[in-house]
Amino acid sequence: xxxxxxxxxxxxxxxxxxxxxxxxxYNAPPGDCLLAAGLCSVSGMLPDLDSDSxxxxxxxxxxxxxxxxxxxxxxxxxxxxxxxTMVLAASAVYLVIRFGVAEIFKRFTxxxxxxxxxxxxxxxxxxAFLICDGxxxxxxxxxxxxxxxxxxxHLVLDEIWAIDIWRLRLKxxxxxxxxxxxxxxxxxxxxxxxxxxxxxxxxGDPLLMDHFQLHEIKAPKMAREWLGEAMKxxxxxxx
Numbered sequence: 001x002x003x004x005x006x007x008x009x010x011x012x013x014x015x016x017x018x019x020x021x022x023x024x025x026y027n028a029p030p031g032d033c034l035l036a037a038g039l040c041s042v043s044g045m046l047p048d049l050d051s052d053s054x055x056x057x058x059x060x061x062x063x064x065x066x067x068x069x070x071x072x073x074x075x076x077x078x079x080x081x082x083x084x085t086m087v088l089a090a091s092a093v094y095l096v097i098r099f100g101v102a103e104i105f106k107r108f109t110x111x112x113x114x115x116x117x118x119x120x121x122x123x124x125x126x127x128a129f130l131i132c133d134g135x136x137x138x139x140x141x142x143x144x145x146x147x148x149x150x151x152x153x154h155l156v157l158d159e160i161w162a163i164d165i166w167r168l169r170l171k172x173x174x175x176x177x178x179x180x181x182x183x184x185x186x187x188x189x190x191x192x193x194x195x196x197x198x199x200x201x202x203x204g205d206p207l208l209m210d211h212f213q214l215h216e217i218k219a220p221k222m223a224r225e226w227l228g229e230a231m232k233x234x235x236x237x238x239x
Contacts, residue, residue, distance in 0.1 A: 004045070010157060011044020011150040018146055032139050036146035039128065043150025046124055047116050047158075047177070050109035057102070065098035068131055075133040112176040114191045116158065119180065121151045123191070126198040130205070 019037030022028040045060045069090035076086040109115050125148035132143045155177040162174035181188045 004048075007044045007048075007154050007157060008041065011153045012041040014044075014149055014153055015040030015146060018149055022142060028139070028142065032142065036143045039143060040146035040150040043124065043147045044154050046147075046151050047120070047154045048111075049105045050111050050113055050115040057105070061098060061102045064101070065094045068097055069093045071131050072133070075131075078133065112158075112173065114182045114184075114187050116155060116177045117179050117182070117191070118155075119191050119195050121148055121155065123195050123198060124148060124151045126195070126202050129202055130198065 015037035018040050019033035023030060023033040042063050049057055049060055051057050072093060073086060076089050114120060125144045128147040129140055129144040132140050134140050158177035162171045164171055
């Protein structure tokens with residue numbers, strides 16, 4: 001399979017091209033272009049979160065723990081949190097990602113399992129969309145697209161490296177990255193359930209509801225309100 005340096009170099013090159021194209025062709029804000037490029041670069045390491053140890057896991061978790069709380073500041077502000085509460089909430093998110101998420105991946109995933117898959121790529125994109133709050137739907141989709149592009153580049157490289165061009169044969173690892181389901185029925189169900197839940201929350205986002213005029217549909221709105229109430233209750237606990 002492709003090594004860490006190959007993955008990060010490829011996703012970084014794609015990120016530079018992705019951000020530059022948005023700036024030159026669509027006149028996107030430079031800051032958002034740089035952020036999308038950086039997200040694409042780092043997302044090239046995300047599929048290897050299912051590794052037991054090593055540089056990709058350490059660097060990905062550390063980066064996510066530092067950046068995600070900052071990306072969520074506007075969402076915290078929209079919930080009416082005070083600056084002090086926002087700091088506490090950001091610290092809580094950091095601790096959950098830094099220690100909780102790392103432990104979950106270590107205990108409940110296997111390398112080249114369902115975290116190396118197309119549904120996992122969609123999950124990463126939906127998480128990015130929900131985390132990157134803002135008033136511009138296009139920019140939020142742009143940033144989420146950067147995460148998905150970096151994630152997908154890792155899967156594609158793994159499949160390319162699974163082809164032995166010298167012996168004209170496929171290695172045993174071929175087909176374990178660009179896949180839609182794995183060997184375990186329970187794991188498949190769990191992954192698609194998470195994907196459906198995140199999609200449900202994303203549809204309930206006010207920007208999407210305004211854009212597609214979904215205000216008559218109550219279910220996404222209820223999901224959005226539930227998420228908002230849960231975050232408010234969490235803020236009250238931190239105060």
